[in-house]
Amino acid sequence: MTQQLPFPGFDGLMALSHREGVDIRPTLLRVLTDLYVQSASHTREEELQFVELTSRLIDEVDDATRAVVRARLSIYPHTPPAIAMRLALRNAPEQRVPQAAQIETAPPAAPARPSRPPTEAEQRASSLPMQPDDAAQLNEMFFAATTRERALILHNLAEAPLRPAARISAPRAERAIQTLHMAAYASDAENFTRELGDALILSSSCAERVVADASGEPLACAMKAIGMRGPVFEQVLMFLDPELGASVDRVYRLSRLYDRLDERTALIMVAAWRGATVATTRAKYRAALYDDERHRARAATPLSGRPAVQPGSALPSRTGTDR
Numbered sequence: 001m002t003q004q005l006p007f008p009g010f011d012g013l014m015a016l017s018h019r020e021g022v023d024i025r026p027t028l029l030r031v032l033t034d035l036y037v038q039s040a041s042h043t044r045e046e047e048l049q050f051v052e053l054t055s056r057l058i059d060e061v062d063d064a065t066r067a068v069v070r071a072r073l074s075i076y077p078h079t080p081p082a083i084a085m086r087l088a089l090r091n092a093p094e095q096r097v098p099q100a101a102q103i104e105t106a107p108p109a110a111p112a113r114p115s116r117p118p119t120e121a122e123q124r125a126s127s128l129p130m131q132p133d134d135a136a137q138l139n140e141m142f143f144a145a146t147t148r149e150r151a152l153i154l155h156n157l158a159e160a161p162l163r164p165a166a167r168i169s170a171p172r173a174e175r176a177i178q179t180l181h182m183a184a185y186a187s188d189a190e191n192f193t194r195e196l197g198d199a200l201i202l203s204s205s206c207a208e209r210v211v212a213d214a215s216g217e218p219l220a221c222a223m224k225a226i227g228m229r230g231p232v233f234e235q236v237l238m239f240l241d242p243e244l245g246a247s248v249d250r251v252y253r254l255s256r257l258y259d260r261l262d263e264r265t266a267l268i269m270v271a272a273w274r275g276a277t278v279a280t281t282r283a284k285y286r287a288a289l290y291d292d293e294r295h296r297a298r299a300a301t302p303l304s305g306r307p308a309v310q311p312g313s314a315l316p317s318r319t320g321t322d323r
Contacts, residue, residue, distance in 0.1 A: 024138075027067035027156045029057040033069045034152050037076045037282070048054070051080045058086055142269070150217045151257060157265045164267030165225070165274065168199060173227045174305025180223075181232055184240040192240060199226055200270055203277045214244065216254045224258065224266035233258050 036042070036050050054191050058066060071086045073079045079095060086254065142153055168176070176199035183192035197207030200222060210218040216237065234255050236243035245251065 002273050018070055024160055024162070025057055026061045027160045029054065029061055029065060029069055030156050031149075031152050032057070033072055034156075035149065037072055037253075040078075042078060047078075047080050051082050054083055055086065058083075065191055122174070132279035133273045135272040136279035138272045139276040142272070143209070143218070147217070147253075150215065154217070154221070154257075154261060154265050154269075158262055160268070162268050163269040163271065164264050165200075167263070167267065168226060168228075172199065176226055177228050177232065180228070180236065184236040187242060189240060189241060195255075196222060200273075202270075202273055206273050206277055211240075216244075216250060217257065218269070220258050220261060221266040221269040224261050224263060225270045230255065230258055 008199070032050070032053060037240045039090075042050070058069070067088070070089070072086060073083065074089055083089075111192060140149060145153060176195060177209055179195045180192055183189075183195060193204070193211045195204070196211060200207075210222050213219065219236075220233070221234065228236070236252050237254055
């Protein structure tokens with residue numbers, strides 16, 4: 001029987017992390033660790049899954065990410081022994097909480113050189129674009145995640161080396177905010193969705209999915225990418241869908257999330273939505289763009305009763321008297 005992983009879509013993201021153009025293994029390891037330490041206890045199956053998935057990432061991330069994960073697991077009382085050994089954590093006999101090994105004192109550092117501006121290559125490395133297939137997997141993982149997992153994903157995307165979408169110009173953003181505010185006040189979801197898609201350059205299906213999501217995190221990302229102020233966003237939540245807006249807990253939770261959400265993270269999600277649309281379009285028209293038809297073509301069979309050689313197709317035979 002297939003076991004449920006503690007993080008939806010993790011196997012697909014593991015394949016995504018090994019592709020060229022994007023490296024989200026540090027983000028995956030941090031998200032997985034955050035999810036694990038938030039629970040006070042775990043079953044044996046959950047512990048084995050955490051050990052298996054974490055072991056595949058610990059040796060493939062940078063030292064800074066490994067240090068952050070090590071610090072979180074060093075104060076967690078139920079860190080698996082296998083992971084504790086991998087991170088050089090040790091348990092004292094009288095303590096239940098794992099204690100990190102003592103850090104050796106580093107020699108005095110040399111005087112720091114004056115900081116220099118990053119080179120063009122370093123800037124490109126810190127802002128890697130997502131391929132359409134990678135963006136599609138990140139998009140599906142985000143929509144399949146729970147409310148708590150979505151908040152963790154957005155929190156860790158802030159430090160991911162991914163290129164965000166371009167910021168919307170101020171006049172266009174101001175006009176979009178006014179239109180969206182009026183449409184939400186009138187509970188006009190159709191015009192709200194159309195204006196959102198035009199402002200963020202999203203397909204109609206993607207804009208509908210963002211607006212119709214009952215949890216609300218995609219809508220928060222979209223409004224943050226446009227630059228909507230927090231009080232206006234709260235009014236949008238309350239009036240766009242009166243049934244969902246009547247939930248005080250939902251409005252309060254999304255309002256807190258909106259205050260912590262930064263513009264760069266929201267624009268990364270916009271880039272993922274656009275890339276997912278490109279991936280869907282490529283998959284839909286792949287047969288017309290590649291030689292798939294050649295593989296599906298059937299060999300032509302001669303019709304019954306039809307001669308193999310058509311009249312006039314063969315040359316007449318020569319005789320010895322012909323010149």
